Amino acid sequence: MELWFSEVQTKNLSMSVRVKETLYMGKSDFQDIAVVDTYEFGRMLVLDGVFQTSIFDEYIYHEMIAHVPLFTHPDPKKVLVIGGGDGGSIREVVKHSGIKSVEMVEIDGLVVEVSKKFLPEISAALLENNPKVDLKIGDGIGHMTKAENTYDVIIVDCSDPIGPGEGLFTYGFYKDIYKALKPDGLFVQQTESPFYHQPLLQRLNKDIKSLFPITRTYLANIPLYPGGAHSFTIGSKKYDPLEVDLGGAPDLNTRYYNKDLHKSCFYLPNFIKELLK
Amino acid sequence: MELWFSEVQTKNLSMSVRVKETLYMGKSDFQDIAVVDTYEFGRMLVLDGVFQTSIFDEYIYHEMIAHVPLFTHPDPKKVLVIGGGDGGSIREVVKHSGIKSVEMVEIDGLVVEVSKKFLPEISAALLENNPKVDLKIGDGIGHMTKAENTYDVIIVDCSDPIGPGEGLFTYGFYKDIYKALKPDGLFVQQTESPFYHQPLLQRLNKDIKSLFPITRTYLANIPLYPGGAHSFTIGSKKYDPLEVDLGGAPDLNTRYYNKDLHKSCFYLPNFIKELLK
Numbered sequence: 084m085e086l087w088f089s090e091v092q093t094k095n096l097s098m099s100v101r102v103k104e105t106l107y108m109g110k111s112d113f114q115d116i117a118v119v120d121t122y123e124f125g126r127m128l129v130l131d132g133v134f135q136t137s138i139f140d141e142y143i144y145h146e147m148i149a150h151v152p153l154f155t156h157p158d159p160k161k162v163l164v165i166g167g168g169d170g171g172s173i174r175e176v177v178k179h180s181g182i183k184s185v186e187m188v189e190i191d192g193l194v195v196e197v198s199k200k201f202l203p204e205i206s207a208a209l210l211e212n213n214p215k216v217d218l219k220i221g222d223g224i225g226h227m228t229k230a231e232n233t234y235d236v237i238i239v240d241c242s243d244p245i246g247p248g249e250g251l252f253t254y255g256f257y258k259d260i261y262k263a264l265k266p267d268g269l270f271v272q273q274t275e276s277p278f279y280h281q282p283l284l285q286r287l288n289k290d291i292k293s294l295f296p297i298t299r300t301y302l303a304n305i306p307l308y309p310g311g312a313h314s315f316t317i318g319s320k321k322y323d324p325l326e327v328d329l330g331g332a333p334d335l336n337t338r339y340y341n342k343d344l345h346k347s348c349f350y351l352p353n354f355i356k357e358l359l360k
Numbered sequence: 361m362e363l364w365f366s367e368v369q370t371k372n373l374s375m376s377v378r379v380k381e382t383l384y385m386g387k388s389d390f391q392d393i394a395v396v397d398t399y400e401f402g403r404m405l406v407l408d409g410v411f412q413t414s415i416f417d418e419y420i421y422h423e424m425i426a427h428v429p430l431f432t433h434p435d436p437k438k439v440l441v442i443g444g445g446d447g448g449s450i451r452e453v454v455k456h457s458g459i460k461s462v463e464m465v466e467i468d469g470l471v472v473e474v475s476k477k478f479l480p481e482i483s484a485a486l487l488e489n490n491p492k493v494d495l496k497i498g499d500g501i502g503h504m505t506k507a508e509n510t511y512d513v514i515i516v517d518c519s520d521p522i523g524p525g526e527g528l529f530t531y532g533f534y535k536d537i538y539k540a541l542k543p544d545g546l547f548v549q550q551t552e553s554p555f556y557h558q559p560l561l562q563r564l565n566k567d568i569k570s571l572f573p574i575t576r577t578y579l580a581n582i583p584l585y586p587g588g589a590h591s592f593t594i595g596s597k598k599y600d601p602l603e604v605d606l607g608g609a610p611d612l613n614t615r616y617y618n619k620d621l622h623k624s625c626f627y628l629p630n631f632i633k634e635l636l637k
Binding site: 087089093094096097098100101123143278304305311337339340341344346347348353356 | 364366370371372373374375376377378398399400417420555579581582583585586587588589614615616617618620621623624625627629630631633
């Protein structure tokens with residue numbers, strides 16, 4: 084008998100993976116949570132039926148959302164992660180030895196607990212109780228309204244713009260991010276698929292551009308996500324990821340990110356350049 | 361009622377698309393051929409159950425397999441396409457005005473006929489009877505054994521290494537390609553997914569490296585293919601795609617390819633660099 088699990092990626096497209104075992108199924112105040120062990124992707128975190136991250140390819144998303152902004156800032160000391168309950172982004176952030184503290188504000192404590200139990204490779208920095216990491220279970224939007232001139236880099240590692248992630252894709256949220264960043268700060272957000280979420284990517288880009296002098300979108304190949312290409316957008320007050328000199332930057336232990344990719348990931352195909360004009 | 365069509369991408373992974381209409385189903389001497397109209401990808405060519413190309417994203421594959429090698433050669437005049445029965449590669453090749461002749465050797469005449477009828481946007485250069493194009497229905501492997509010191513650029517636009525495409529993924533075939541190229545010639549082949557066909561990509565890379573002084577692998581984002589990332593490998597006798605000066609090259613009318621991507625597509629993630637060491 085073969086058990087398959089399907090994600091409806093768009094109403095006309097779905098991806099199905101063959102399942103070994105369902106390790107966890109539960110429901111938090113915010114969403115349905117599942118961990119499924121699959122043949123192709125290994126263990127996967129699934130929220131409200133949407134594939135979030137997998138042992139097979141999680142390093143791509145987490146390395147790219149963390150190292151591109153962190154190496155764009157010449158000396159990040161204080162970092163904030165909004166979301167990122169699986170702990171993967173934090174694991175990459177703490178590879179930067181100059182960082183003094185990383186706050187993480189995740190709305191759903193059950194995602195953190197489930198990830199620590201079933202995805203220890205991803206949640207490593209949370210399991211180790213890394214002293215630089217300050218985990219808060221709470222609302223990222225509320226947190227941002229109060230913060231001012233505090234962070235060097237903010238990483239918005241959120242799920243899709245439905246359910247608890249919705250308010251993280253708004254102009255008001257970006258205004259608060261701007262306020263929460265230091266005068267030379269920058270932030271990054273995952274901005275979904277450049278193939279299947281074009282109106283969203285376009286709107287976010289416009290919103291971020293209206294606040295930040297430097298706005299840049301970059302791509303990474305992530306098989307788990309619709310179309311296999313995923314976009315991230317940086318809003319920066321001062322530093323341009325395309326201008327940064329990485330000559331002296333340390334070579335971190337990474338499986339996807341490297342110094343050449345740091346810039347080449349910003350060179351977009353014509354159809355995306357056209358979209359973001 | 362909803363009709364869905366699934367492709368088994370690996371034995372543990374499948375992609376399903378919602379179907380509007382099946383436009384064609386037939387069988388040639390070589391393979392099963394279908395054209396299906398879908399909501400997400402528009403009309404799609406399917407060979408032996410494998411999604412080959414779609415109106416939605418075909419330009420990515422065809423632009424990237426044609427323009428990267430053609431702009432690497434400073435003055436390509438004589439070009440050969442092996443396979444490419446849908447006509448998409450030829451359509452891109454003839455955008456290079458300096459090219460005097462393009463031979464195309466496709467084994468399956470029915471693929472050409474079906475593409476001309478159901479995918480006219482893709483087969484445009486064949487439909488127009490472009491005078492530079494010389495279409496031969498026949499065996500690409502046999503053709504290569506006879507050719508010598510003839511072509512500036514050879515494009516191997518083949519299907520998967522099962523069925524009629526199998527012999528196009530062998531050392532013997534690459535030896536014949538080397539012989540068929542002029543002393544400064546180069547060739548490109550689609551070399552499948554860097555996520556799901558790693559042993560194949562590794563073997564082809566080794567074979568090509570053992571014959572050509574310059575071997576380079578590049579990537580493109582193609583949602584229709586497994587994992588959404590597709591690889592291409594260039595074997596070149598003289599010109600290095602990373603060294604070429606594109607300053608004076610014309611800006612062709614392309615939706616994916618551009619001069620920045622020409623080089624950035626060769627910057628590979630660490631896991632692929634590691635694989636190809």
